[in-house]
Amino acid sequence: MGERGDEPLTPAGRLFLQPEMNQVIHCVIGLKNPIDVDSIKSQIRDSTLLKHPRFTSLMVRDPRGVEHWRPTQIHIDDHVRVIHDHSTPINNYLAELSIDTSGLSMDKPLWEIHLLLPHKCVIFRIHHSLGDGISLMSMLLASCRKLNNPDALPTIAAPSASRTARIQFKNLIVNLWFCFVFAIQFILRCLWIRDTKSAITGGPGVELWPRKIATATFSLEHMKTVKRAVPNATINDVLFAVISSGISKYLDFRAPNGLRDGVQLTGLAMVNLRKQPGLQELSNLMRSNSGARWGNKFGMLLLPVYYYRSNSTDPLEYLKRAKAMIDRKKQSLEANFSYIVGDFVMSTLGPKFASFLNYRILCHTTFTISNVVGPQEEIMIGGNPVTFLRANNSALPHALILNMVSYAGKADMQVQVAKDIIPDPEFLAKCFEDALLEMNEQVTPKM
Structure with missing residues (x-):
């Protein structure tokens, strides 16, 4: 059995931890202005991300091999990678990430943020066992504001x-x-x-x-x-x-x-x-x-x-x-x-x-x-206008x-x-x- 406070993974979460289905989602955010690394880290500490149990828990297995989420302390520096390389285009960098899940180590919560400074680009990586694309979009937009109305949340069109x-x-x-x-x-x-x-x-x-x-x-x-x-x-x-x-x-x-x-x-x-x-x-x-x-x-x-x-x-x-x-x-x-x-x-x-x-x-x-x-509409995150949103897995x-x-x-x-x-x-x-x-x-x- 898991320890007190542990929460079992959903069936879908367990599926995405299998070797054949091991999946990481990459959300790519282009920014207009240069990235301030210290400001990004400060925003992460104050963000809704660290208020959600999925992003503040380790994935552990009990003696029967059943997976659980276990609350843990977050060390921001373990989750933020700063990339200074000018020579690798964004899509080439993403292509390398798409066949590399080793960066999401099981000894920390299963997410990372890569800051590609020369490209003014942020790549948010989360393991698919944490959530799907809609969950990730909700997390992202909860931290954003409209560019023309800094106090308002972005809007998404509802289907007809x-x-x-x-x-x-x-x-x-x-x-x-x-x-x-x-x-x-x-x-x-x-x-x-x-x-x-x-x-x-x-x-x-x-x-x-x-x-x-x-x-x-x-x-x-x-x-x-x-x-x-x-x-x-x-x-x-x-x-x-x-x-x-x-x-x-x-x-x-x-x-x-x-x-x-x-x-x-x-x-x-x-x-x-x-x-x-x-x-x-x-x-x-x-x-x-x-x-x-x-x-x-x-x-x-x-x-x-x-x-x-x-x-x-x-x-x-x-x-x-x-x-x-x-x-x-x-x-x-x-x-x-x-x-x-x-x-x-x-x-x-x-x-x-x-x-x-x-x-x-x-x-x-x-x-x-x-x-x-x-x-x-156009949005900003941390006061920095967003130029594009992309995703891959x-x-x-x-x-x-x-x-x-x-x-x-x-x-x-x-x-x-x-x-x-x-x-x-x-x-x-x-x-x-x-x-x-x-x-x-x-x-x-x-x-």
Whole structure:
């Protein structure tokens, strides 16, 4: 048994400590002004971070091997690393971190802050067992203020209700059918069904391969313009259309005769299962010790994209296909199903078996995608204006990992690749950017 005051890890927290699923999240914050190291340390001491038990506890195992959080004293200097190197670009530094979890030693709470002084950039590393992207965003924004109103917290747009409230009693039969179909697909994907091999396919052991990272930047105004071209479309629909089109463009370049039109390449999407009420509630995550709210609460969606020769396809067809597919996925409750099944497997069969199943899903699909909604307006932290927000995570068996964060009218998507499989992530990032520009040009009236 653990000592008095210890708190057991959640099932999801235990999963992310398994060797095959060992994951660290990196939140990247660009700043306008030079970094004052002493000021940063002082802000950390006074921040909400040190008021939350997850960030002030060690991960320990009892004699039965069960993990617990144990409160401990924080020594700021053990968690802050100051980097003076001018020669290593930010994305190269992140690529090295993505295959290195040794810095998060178990003899201290599982988080670090790296200060890249020459780049005026802060990298916040937390182990995924502490929480997910929504938890991390809540922690970050609780310490930020609006640039044009230093006394006000940032705001996050709440999703429209039109697409999230469609599951009604009259559609129950349809919903149950989609639930059944996608549940079977999910189970079969765990067991043996896998994607067609392509020039971007990873596989077992690829999580250990060297990485490269590039950044694709999108205008949210362009994404909104495109989504208005298809009734009831959403930003997420546009995102998956961009990914589908961008991957097709890239495969045209890398393997022009390698795939037939319509070949499915499956993405594994991480979907937040909390209600998205805006920042005021997100800030409460930091003030609440409730394990039901803070931590990891997300499901997985299998989201197919389809290869088509990019010079023979109407750009908006990608959006129409993405919308139809995501509408069916929402009716299926697949994300909720995956969360419930994952929690059941963790609780009954243990983290080793759950890790085995998750690893197989990763090896049987082609890429990972996550999308975190950030502040709508410019913000500052410690009085220093924030120029960009980005995120990425540790390497996975996928050769392609996509992490998008929106901030103040734009969205940055980190394109992380296994460089021996995808040697040119900068070109792939440009394929994604060009895909959105083509869709925007298609729907923008000519003068």
